[in-house]
Amino acid sequence: MSSNAKGPLVKRHRLSTRVWHWTNMVAIFLLIGSGATIFNAHPRLYWGEYGANFDPAWLVIDDRQSATGPRGFVNIGGAEFDTTGVLGVFEKGGETRMRAFPHWVTIPAEYSLSAGRRYHLLGAWIFGVAGFVYFFWSLFNRHIQRDLIPRKWQLTPACVRADIKNHIKLNFIHSGTEKYSLLQKLSYAGVILVILPVLVATGLTMSPNMNAAWPWLLDIFGGRQSARSLHFIAAFLLIAFIFVHLILVVLAGPYNEIRSMITGKLRLPAGDGR
Amino acid sequence: MTSRRTVLTGIGACLMLPGCERIGKTKPVHDLLYSLDGLTMRAQRLVTARGALAREYTEADLSPRFRVNGTRQPASADYARHQKEGFANWRLNVGGMVRRPLQISLSDLRAMPTRTQITRHDCVEGWSAIGQWTGVQLSRILDFARVSERAKYVLFRCADNYGDTPYYETVDMIEARHPQTILAWGMNGDILSVAHGAPLRLRSERQLGYKHAKYVMGVEAIESFAEIGGGKGGFWEDRSGYDWWAGI
Numbered sequence: 122m123s124s125n126a127k128g129p130l131v132k133r134h135r136l137s138t139r140v141w142h143w144t145n146m147v148a149i150f151l152l153i154g155s156g157a158t159i160f161n162a163h164p165r166l167y168w169g170e171y172g173a174n175f176d177p178a179w180l181v182i183d184d185r186q187s188a189t190g191p192r193g194f195v196n197i198g199g200a201e202f203d204t205t206g207v208l209g210v211f212e213k214g215g216e217t218r219m220r221a222f223p224h225w226v227t228i229p230a231e232y233s234l235s236a237g238r239r240y241h242l243l244g245a246w247i248f249g250v251a252g253f254v255y256f257f258w259s260l261f262n263r264h265i266q267r268d269l270i271p272r273k274w275q276l277t278p279a280c281v282r283a284d285i286k287n288h289i290k291l292n293f294i295h296s297g298t299e300k301y302s303l304l305q306k307l308s309y310a311g312v313i314l315v316i317l318p319v320l321v322a323t324g325l326t327m328s329p330n331m332n333a334a335w336p337w338l339l340d341i342f343g344g345r346q347s348a349r350s351l352h353f354i355a356a357f358l359l360i361a362f363i364f365v366h367l368i369l370v371v372l373a374g375p376y377n378e379i380r381s382m383i384t385g386k387l388r389l390p391a392g393d394g395r
Numbered sequence: 396m397t398s399r400r401t402v403l404t405g406i407g408a409c410l411m412l413p414g415c416e417r418i419g420k421t422k423p424v425h426d427l428l429y430s431l432d433g434l435t436m437r438a439q440r441l442v443t444a445r446g447a448l449a450r451e452y453t454e455a456d457l458s459p460r461f462r463v464n465g466t467r468q469p470a471s472a473d474y475a476r477h478q479k480e481g482f483a484n485w486r487l488n489v490g491g492m493v494r495r496p497l498q499i500s501l502s503d504l505r506a507m508p509t510r511t512q513i514t515r516h517d518c519v520e521g522w523s524a525i526g527q528w529t530g531v532q533l534s535r536i537l538d539f540a541r542v543s544e545r546a547k548y549v550l551f552r553c554a555d556n557y558g559d560t561p562y563y564e565t566v567d568m569i570e571a572r573h574p575q576t577i578l579a580w581g582m583n584g585d586i587l588s589v590a591h592g593a594p595l596r597l598r599s600e601r602q603l604g605y606k607h608a609k610y611v612m613g614v615e616a617i618e619s620f621a622e623i624g625g626g627k628g629g630f631w632e633d634r635s636g637y638d639w640w641a642g643i
């Protein structure tokens with residue numbers, strides 16, 4: 122791996138991709154933090170149309186008293202995990218707090234459902250409008266067809282094997298006809314074409330006014346509480362993507378990578394010129 | 396190298412939550428945050444039908460137990476007296492910008508044409524419960540009282556207090572005249588219980604739960620809610636900053 126050795130500086134990312142990427146990052150940051158606040162108002166998830174305290178929940182984050190003080194726990198489908206200190210029960214400024222997500226992930230830090238909802242709506246507007254414009258612009262300039270959807274030849278077993286091997290060897294940056302390798306394409310397409318649209322659609326399915334106008338939203342996702350669960354799961358998958366994404370940016374050379382998403386230009390490794 | 400460090404510290408600073416909140420408290424961002432529900436309402440109304448009905452469910456879909464939220468038992472002496480008398484001497488006051496102010500007894504309300512609907516109640520906190528509601532359409536009462544064309548909102552005055560502050564809510568005429576907007580006196584085949592808002596509660600089926608005022612004592616047609624309560628159009632809107640339009 123020689124990503125720091127000087128090869129040629131090539132054009133990698135379009136202006137539209139760069140502008141959308143950073144706008145979207147701000148929106149996602151707002152959405153995740155304020156989403157955690159909103160979840161804290163009722164930290165239980167259900168399947169179906171309805172679900173409240175007396176109904177069975179598939180996911181619960183809560184606290185209960187014990188001989189040694191309050192304990193936080195997460196219960197997923199009956200399996201329970203003690204999460205004291207992180208989820209359910211945590212410390213803030215020397216005080217013990219009992220909420221699902223701690224102050225260091227929620228926006229705002231001090232619990233306020235109404236403020237959380239306002240930040241969430243702000244994030245949702247930025248995210249929705251930017252995503253809508255980016256999606257259609259990327260169809261128009263063929264970014265989706267060319268750079269995100271894998272080519273047939275990339276799916277041949279030999280190429281799949283080679284790409285996996287390159288990733289294991291932490292060898293990320295290549296020249297060639299394609300901007301992204303197969304695994305990159307699959308994860309970016311999965312985020313842009315599946316996870317982000319599911320987040321928008323399940324978000325709208327939680328709106329009682331949208332439910333009245335477009336009741337098929339409820340049918341697609343199996344009811345309002347199912348939509349709420351799927352919204353949470355999609356957000357969780359997005360966070361998992363972001364984790365891996367950041368690790369890979371660091372491994373591939375953060376200076377070169379982040380610059381490429383700002384100026385558009387990526388430095389190829391020496392001896393890897395076109 | 397310096398530029399890499401600058402970029403990373405820049406990103407780091409943005410990601411610090413207190414920094415984010417300081418931005419949120421500046422006037423332009425604060426004003427933006429408080430104008431979003433109006434924007435969302437107009438955008439949703441642009442792409443949806445005004446008269447769209449909330450989904451109605453069947454008896455098989457009813458929540459086994461409908462969570463009670465907010466006040467369970469109003470504390471005033473007046474309310475206690477009415478409760479003791481089975482609301483026999485209670486009257487719903489209909490006033491404000493109407494040509495024919497009314498005082499309607501519970502038995503007269505029950506004698507009016509009824510609408511029964513099984514709908515889903517969505518709390519702002521995130522939970523939902525399905526219940527069956529029986530009552531009279533608000534639009535009938537507004538027509539009966541000959542509401543003025545100038546009235547823009549309907550105000551609901553309630554019997555429950557939080558401290559010294561009475562509960563109240565407002566909805567605009569689009570929601571007030573919606574066919575599923577009813578003043579319910581029955582729930583799940585029974586008379587509405589005190590915990591769920593007896594003798595009368597609002598159902599505004601395309602909005603979140605805090606709009607569905609319980610213990611409704613008076614209905615008033617008004618032109619503006621700026622002078623009522625804290626001026627934001629409802630108890631939780633004033634107290635906690637919830638959005639006036641509660642369609643999402």
Ligand code: HEM
Pocket residue numbers: 138142145146149150268301305309312313363366367370378379381382406
């Ligand atoms: C500090 C945070 C972040 C940094 C430094 C970062 C950096 C980058 C870089 C360098 C690339 C180009 C990688 C390549 O050439 O393969 C990229 C692409 C991408 N990033 Fe991020 N990213 C961040 C946050 C996020 C977040 C929160 C999302 C959430 C959706 C995201 C989604 C994507 C997507 C979908 C692409 C591909 C874009 C396209 O080609 O259409 N990133 N990011």
